[in-house]
Amino acid sequence: MTHSIAPIERAAQSSVPQGKERTYTLIILVDDRPGAVDRVVGLLRRRRASTQTLALVGSERPGVIRVTAQVTDSDVAVDHLLEQLRKLVDVRQAENVTRQHSVMRELALIKINSSITTRNEIIESGRLFGAHVIDSTPETVLLEVTASKEKIDELITLLEQYGICELARSGNIAITRQSSADMEEEISL
Amino acid sequence: MAIAAKAMQQQSTIHQTSQQEEDIRELAGSHILCEALVREGVELLYGYPGGTIMPFYDALTSYPTLHHVLVRHEQAAAHAADGYARATGKVGVCVATSGPGATNLVTGLATAYMDSTPVVAITGQVGRPLIGRDAFQETDILGVTQPITKHNFLVRNTEEIADIVHEAFRIARSGRPGPVLIDVPKDVQQAKAYYHPLAAMTSDEYLCLHVSPRPAAYLLSHAGQLIAQSQRPLIMAGHGVILSNAYAELYAFAEKTSIPVITTLLGLSAFPDTHPLHIGMPGMHGPAHVNEAIGVADLIIGVGLRFDDRVTGKVSEFAPHARIIHIDIDPSEMHKVKVATVPIVADAKVALSALTEVVAPDDKNVWLEEIRSWEAGDNERLQGVRRNNELPDPIGIMQAIRTATNGEAIIVTDVGQHQMWAARHYCWTRPNSHITSGGLGTMGFALPAAMGVKMGWPDSTVWVVAGDGGIQMNIQELATLQQEGLSVKVAIMNNGYLGMVRQWQHFFHADNYSETPISGPDYVKLADAYGVTGMRVTQREEIETAVQHAMQIEGTVIIDFVIESEANVFPMVAPGSAITNMIKEVPEEKS
Ligand SMILES: Cc1ncc(C[n+]2csc(CCOP(=O)(O)OP(=O)(O)O)c2C)c(N)n1
Ligand SMILES: [Mg+2]
Numbered sequence: 127m128t129h130s131i132a133p134i135e136r137a138a139q140s141s142v143p144q145g146k147e148r149t150y151t152l153i154i155l156v157d158d159r160p161g162a163v164d165r166v167v168g169l170l171r172r173r174r175a176s177t178q179t180l181a182l183v184g185s186e187r188p189g190v191i192r193v194t195a196q197v198t199d200s201d202v203a204v205d206h207l208l209e210q211l212r213k214l215v216d217v218r219q220a221e222n223v224t225r226q227h228s229v230m231r232e233l234a235l236i237k238i239n240s241s242i243t244t245r246n247e248i249i250e251s252g253r254l255f256g257a258h259v260i261d262s263t264p265e266t267v268l269l270e271v272t273a274s275k276e277k278i279d280e281l282i283t284l285l286e287q288y289g290i291c292e293l294a295r296s297g298n299i300a301i302t303r304q305s306s307a308d309m310e311e312e313i314s315l
Numbered sequence: 316m317a318i319a320a321k322a323m324q325q326q327s328t329i330h331q332t333s334q335q336e337e338d339i340r341e342l343a344g345s346h347i348l349c350e351a352l353v354r355e356g357v358e359l360l361y362g363y364p365g366g367t368i369m370p371f372y373d374a375l376t377s378y379p380t381l382h383h384v385l386v387r388h389e390q391a392a393a394h395a396a397d398g399y400a401r402a403t404g405k406v407g408v409c410v411a412t413s414g415p416g417a418t419n420l421v422t423g424l425a426t427a428y429m430d431s432t433p434v435v436a437i438t439g440q441v442g443r444p445l446i447g448r449d450a451f452q453e454t455d456i457l458g459v460t461q462p463i464t465k466h467n468f469l470v471r472n473t474e475e476i477a478d479i480v481h482e483a484f485r486i487a488r489s490g491r492p493g494p495v496l497i498d499v500p501k502d503v504q505q506a507k508a509y510y511h512p513l514a515a516m517t518s519d520e521y522l523c524l525h526v527s528p529r530p531a532a533y534l535l536s537h538a539g540q541l542i543a544q545s546q547r548p549l550i551m552a553g554h555g556v557i558l559s560n561a562y563a564e565l566y567a568f569a570e571k572t573s574i575p576v577i578t579t580l581l582g583l584s585a586f587p588d589t590h591p592l593h594i595g596m597p598g599m600h601g602p603a604h605v606n607e608a609i610g611v612a613d614l615i616i617g618v619g620l621r622f623d624d625r626v627t628g629k630v631s632e633f634a635p636h637a638r639i640i641h642i643d644i645d646p647s648e649m650h651k652v653k654v655a656t657v658p659i660v661a662d663a664k665v666a667l668s669a670l671t672e673v674v675a676p677d678d679k680n681v682w683l684e685e686i687r688s689w690e691a692g693d694n695e696r697l698q699g700v701r702r703n704n705e706l707p708d709p710i711g712i713m714q715a716i717r718t719a720t721n722g723e724a725i726i727v728t729d730v731g732q733h734q735m736w737a738a739r740h741y742c743w744t745r746p747n748s749h750i751t752s753g754g755l756g757t758m759g760f761a762l763p764a765a766m767g768v769k770m771g772w773p774d775s776t777v778w779v780v781a782g783d784g785g786i787q788m789n790i791q792e793l794a795t796l797q798q799e800g801l802s803v804k805v806a807i808m809n810n811g812y813l814g815m816v817r818q819w820q821h822f823f824h825a826d827n828y829s830e831t832p833i834s835g836p837d838y839v840k841l842a843d844a845y846g847v848t849g850m851r852v853t854q855r856e857e858i859e860t861a862v863q864h865a866m867q868i869e870g871t872v873i874i875d876f877v878i879e880s881e882a883n884v885f886p887m888v889a890p891g892s893a894i895t896n897m898i899k900e901v902p903e904e905k906s
Contacts, residue, residue: 160469161457168461202650209647215466215486 146200149178151230151300154193154211155185155219162216166193169214173207175199179232179297190218194299227303233270233296234278235260239289240267248288255281266291338512344473345374345504348437349381351480354517357408358382359399359770361392365412366452367439370504384770384799387791389416391763393423393436394789397494398764400432401750402725403771404560406487406518407432412439414452417498418459422757424494425463429754430581431558433492435483436460440469442502456498465493470500473508477515484518489525491645492558527644527662529669538616538640538657539673545614545638547682548574551597551626554581554753555619555643555663562586562746564667565618571671573679575686577605579620581753584743594686598626599888600735603897604690606888610895612637619643619663622652623754624890632893642666699902707858707876709736709808715862716778716806717741724776725750725768729761729785731815733808735884737780759788765803766796776804776866783809783835793845796871804865805873807838810880818883822898838875847871 156162163182170177178196185192199207204222211220238248240262248267249259255278257271271281275298282290342350348371352360360383364372375383386392389411396407407427411417417438427434441450457467466486468479476499483495542548556565565586569576575594576586586593595605609615615637620626627633630652641648641655642663649658659666702708713736716724726741727750728734734751743749750768752760761781769777779786786807796803808814817831842849848868852861852875865872886897 160471161461161467164458165461172462206647206651209649213645213647 147176147198148200149196149198150204150222150224151228151298152193152195152197152204152208152211153219153221153223153300154195154217155187156191156193156214157216157218158184158189158191159216162214163191163193165214165216166195166211169207169210170195170197173199173203173210175203175207181297181299183299192299194297196298223300223302228300229303230274230298230300231272232275232278232298233272234282235292235294236269236271236282236285236290237292238267238269238285239265239291241265244288248285251284252281257281339509341507342510343370343374343505343507344470344476344499345370346377347473347476347508347510348480348499348504349374349378350510350512351477351515352408353378353380354512355406355480355484356517356519357406359384359767360408360410361386361395361399361767362410362437363389363392363412363416365414365416365439367413367441367501368410368416368437368499368504369412369439370501371410371437371439371499374504383410384766384795386763386795388789389419390423390759391766391789391792391795393420393434394426394757394760394763395767395770395792396434396436397423397427397430397432397760398727398750398767399771400427400434400492400767401430401764402747402768404558405433405771406484407434407767408437409434410437412452413441413456414454416452417454417456420496421459421463422755422759424460424496426752426755426757426760427494428463428465430554430752431492432494433487434494435480435487436464436494436496438496438498439504440498440500443471443500444502446500456496460496463494464496465491467496467498469498470503473503473506476503476508477510477512481515481517481521485516485521488518489522491643527665530642530659530661530666534657534659535669535673538659538670539675541614541638541640541657542572542574542616542674543677546679547608547612548572548614548616548679549608549612549637550574550576551579551615551617551620552576552582552585553579553618553620556582556585556667557747558619559644559663559665561619561662561664561667564664564671566590568667568671568674572674572677573683574616574677575608575679575683577601577609578743579623579626579753580738580751582620583738583749584745584747587744588742589744592683594683594690596738598623598628598894599890600739600884600886601894602690602739603693603886603899604686606886606894606897607689608686609634609637610893614638614640616640617642617653617655618667621645621648624652626894627652628888628890628892628894628896632895642670696902697900700900701902703879705855706879707852707855709733709878709882710740711855711858712806712808712862712876712878713737713740713780715859716780718859719862719866720776720778722748724748724778725772726778726780727751727761727765727768729779729781730756730758731782731785731813732810732818732882732884733780733782733814735815736808739884758782758785760785762786762789762803762805763792763795765805766792766799766801769801769803770799777802779803779805781805781807782814783807783811784813784833787833787835790841793842793847793871793873797846800870802870802872805871806862807873807875808878809835809838809875810878810882812880814882815884817881818887821881821883822887823889838873842873847873849873849875851875851877853877
């Protein structure tokens with residue numbers, strides 16, 4: 127191992143700088159035991175990290191839950207948060223995947239007001255974003271779309287003119303990728 | 316680690332199969348709980364019975380090696396277990412029923428959590444069919460204690476009891492210690508299951524297999540270089556030194572490098588106050604020369620401490636010229652408050668001995684002399700302070716206790732001015748002889764904690780130093796002490812005030828003494844009512860005789876020292892100020 131001996135000079139303190147917050151994506155694998163997910167969420171609450179999205183679901187390993195959390199905080203605070211998460215007995219792994227090559231996707235179900243005149247327009251708009259029609263009645267169209275959060279936001283803006291009567295979003299889930307293709311490219315697909 | 320534990324478990328299972336088969340028995344959950352506690356080496360439990368924990372209490376009478384102490388309030392059970400754990404390094408155990416019994420443990424668990432002490436709490440819970448239905452005395456104690464325990468468990472079936480008990484002890488003891496709670500529904504205690512005594516590894520077996528690794532060589536050499544280059548280095552020793560039993564290693568490291576040693580409030584007695592390299596306690600009430608030394612230091616070697624805000628004051632102005640070598644077993648402490656130039660995540664004992672090997676012997680005497688000259692200047696200045704000479708004084712009380720016990724006593728302090736006076740003016744030489752609630756600052760801690768300390772060290776003298784406010788918070792434990800035939804000496808520094816709060820009101824709220832004058836009982840009569848000895852001391856010259864007299868009396872003794880009512884603890888750093896910006900006692904002041 128080569129390590130530079132010269133001391134790394136860094137800021138004199140690690141107190142959380144104001145106004146330096148950004149959004150981080152964390153993947154946390156926890157054993158599915160009573161209270162395990164509570165402890166993860168409780169820690170986020172105690173830290174007052176502002177949680178943007180939280181997705182909880184099983185993983186490829188039986189008995190292990192995969193928590194994808196997006197939090198807004200400063201760099202320093204996120205590093206500390208990760209160390210604290212790793213300390214929880216049921217947590218097997220906690221990673222910040224924000225800076226890694228990772229793919230993030232969200233699922234949205236969007237119910238839009240429609241009429242005979244707007245129906246085709248709505249479906250066409252959705253198609254541009256890869257949305258499928260799940261259900262349709264004379265008054266509404268239900269679209270399903272899987273995309274990045276940004277794309278979904280865009281689609282929603284586009285559909286707002288017709289009137290959105292109900293919206294369900296899953297929150298982001300993320301996975302790191304092996305290839306080094308640029309994340310942005312992937313998003314724009 | 317969990318995998319290794321499993322492997323060992325399987326291995327021991329194979330080895331012990333024949334014996335184990337003989338030992339497998341069908342037992343009620345309550346008995347399995349007791350069996351597992353016995354296997355963990357538990358000898359003492361502090362607790363209080365009630366509906367949902369009754370099966371456990373029923374089983375308890377079949378286990379004569381488990382000595383149960385019936386406290387008079389569950390909070391005291393948690394503090395006593397904590398005191399026992401702090402004094403012995405073993406796990407302290409407390410027991411309570413569900414609902415109010417369990418919630419009464421909360422303050423004690425939070426106290427243990429903040430100061431990283433190994434405690435296991437066992438609570439009864441309503442039967443499984445009733446959970447979540449607002450049954451009588453049902454409290455979601457897992458939810459309540461989640462942020463104040465290292466971990467907590469709900470036992471879902473009788474088969475898992477033994478495994479959970481051993482895991483709880485392992486978690487409480489390993490790494491950075493902390494409290495663990497086990498919530499056991501009543502029907503789980505009653506149901507029967509096969510108990511395989513050797514199926515699970517005890518925490519001892521686990522810890523034997525998991526010795527703390529030596530820090531990486533590059534970190535050690537980097538640290539060694541910083542030490543060699545430094546002109547004004549300081550060692551700051553915290554609770555971690557005591558928790559990892561690293562007294563000898565700290566001593567050897569300090570002597571080899573001749574670096575001056577600071578001990579934090581919870582680090583007091585990790586290094587002898589009498590050693591020429593020891594300079595004192597840092598922070599809000601540390602002596603001026605210590606804070607001044609930190610202000611100009613070029614290197615801080617922090618061992619087993621977390622740079623608490625009472626130590627650092629305003630963080631950006633704490634040790635502004637220093638690089639930091641931070642040794643702590645908890646990775647989440649690294650860079651939390653101060654960014655460390657060399658972060659060493661390791662057990663203090665292992666890290667200090669490894670570091671001692673890589674450093675060259677050195678002599679930093681010039682620097683020590685400089686600090687000593689500031690200290691001498693300050694002492695000279697304080698000669699001019701006029702003092703009341705009639706009433707018993709806190710310094711005199713601490714010195715009298717020290718003299719009467721040869722420094723061999725264990726001192727348990729409560730929270731307030733007396734705590735700071737004790738920390739500052741007792742000369743700490745016996746390792747781990749100072750026990751106090753540092754992180755949470757829990758009033759009412761001292762008396763019940765001292766009960767645990769005394770039971771851990773039955774042959775040592777144990778003194779409680781408490782304020783007239785805090786002693787009234789768990790005074791009922793005199794009955795428990797009496798019932799157990801324990802002898803604890805209690806010094807009350809009675810100033811008729813919630814003194815520390817009054818001191819803040821004096822400095823920061825224009826002497827508006829809102830709700831801080833406090834009255835108390837006649838402690839001599841109170842002692843008498845509890846069947847212990849009480850004395851009142853109102854003259855300074857009586858201090859020593861009273862302390863000596865207390866030492867000669869067999870049982871518990873309370874001495875009510877009537878001290879000056881409005882004395883302040885000096886120096887003082889206002890919260891949020893730089894620690895070099897101290898409010899000092901001025902010679903003109905009448906006190
Ligand atoms: C349980 C609890 N309640 C309140 C406080 C806040 N507090 C800190 S010191 C103090 C005064 C303590 O008074 P006393 O026990 O008489 O000690 P003194 O400061 O007078 O020596 C108080 C109220 C606390 N630390 N703990
Ligand atoms: Mg008082």
